[in-house]
Amino acid sequence: MDDLREQMDLFERSANLSTSISDVQKAIDMLTAARERIAADPQKAPLVLAKLQDPFKKTMDAAQKDLKPIYSGLNKYGKALDKKFKDKPLPSAENDALSSHPSLINRAIAMHLLREGQFSVATTFIEEANRRPPHPEPTPNVPNPHMKESWEKDFAEGTFDSEKLQQQFAEMYHILHQLRDKRNLQPAIQWARDRSHLLEARGSNLEFELCRLQFVCHFIDNVQDDDAMDDSPNGPLHAWDYARREFSKFHPRYAREVQQLMGAMAYWQNVEDSPYRRYFYNDSAWEEVAHSFNREFCSLLGLSADSPLFIAATAGAIALPYLLKLQTIMKEKRTEWTTQNELPVEIPLPSAYHFHSIFVCPVSKEQSTDANPPMMLPCAHVIAQESLEKVSKNTRFKCPYCPTESHPRDARKVVL
DSSP states (O other): HHHHHHHHHHHHHHHHHHHHHHHHHHHHHHHHHHHHHHHOOOOHHHHHHHHHHHHHHHHHHHHHHHHHHHHHHHHHHHHHHHSSOOOOOOGGGOOOOTTTTTTHHHHHHHHHHHHHHHHHHHHHHHHHHHHHHHOOOOSSSSOTTOOOOOOHHHTTTTTOOHHHHHHHHHHHHHHHHHHHTTTHHHHHHHHHTTTHHHHHHHOOOOOOOHHHHHHHHHHHHTTTTSSSSSOOSSSHHHHHHHHHHHHHGGGHEEEEHHHHHHHHGGGGGGGGGGGTTTHHHOOOHHHHHHHHHHHHHHHHHTTTSSSSHHHHHHHHHHHHHHHHHHHHHHHTTTTOOSSSSSSSSSSOOOOOGGSOOOOBOTHHHHOOOOOSSSEEOOSEEEHHHHHHHHHHHOOEEEOSSSSSOOGGOOOOEOOO
């Protein structure tokens, strides 16, 4: 990358667009003045044009001369880019699982635009996609692409309700703006209260986290300025009154957390040096509740917290170099990719992109699949189903890792 930076610095030093712009403006002014003189006296048009020709040519030649270093810099920078990023062929589309589902791809793009708040762009995209619907091509794995799955029918048939999603995401962005920019918790708290039973069923902590942060805001607002616990609009007394009104419903589930917040009242004069400092001076508290709100809002819509399109594109960009290398090796050894359900090599994705747990059988050393799921024995040891069948031979057998004996029918399938 140092070569690219060097060429960019050289380009910035040598390129002087201001001079070129000035020369072009002079040429425009000459043409404008000549047009006005001709309009005032059409009889003088030949004389005006004759006088204009030489200075106009000199001005344009000067502009071209000023642009030469820019063209040269662009040329050198382009060569440096080509040298650094050599052109490599993309993997063939023979194993493209999505080529027969263009409606699914369009739906993912539309959902990404809506999630990012690009409502007008999303509306235009959906209208154009419905105006010119794609025509999927059959592939060896999908011989009949016109039989759509339920998750892409809504977009393919024009029943995708983008207006409702726009309203929902507009509400989400409004609340996030209030949280992150205005430091206003009330819209988020009201949203959580309206859906308290749904959040409670999910085991969500969102409503308590929001109310706890509101308590903290009341508590520390005037602590640093007041010398006594007076009746100021905010302060420890206001926080105590807020806790008395709001925390009673959280007591069965969050008794310990509420007790800790109440215990901080004893340190109201020096809470910054108290054992409760982490609750009241947390720089990331606002971003944490905003992230929790975003996650819960999307979950109640049946969506993930992050855009699937962004995740898929990022993971694909990480995997592409490995797949290119694999393609070269397979071509040299004349081998083929035998399955489409899993990658032939491990891709080192970040831990945040590991969404599904995996199980490797300790007996066969093979990763479990839908056809070969993990099975838990009565002794709580887990092996793959194929290993279970080989070890047991459909009769009582001893666990490979402990003396316990059991029958294959006593094993239970483990769902990860």
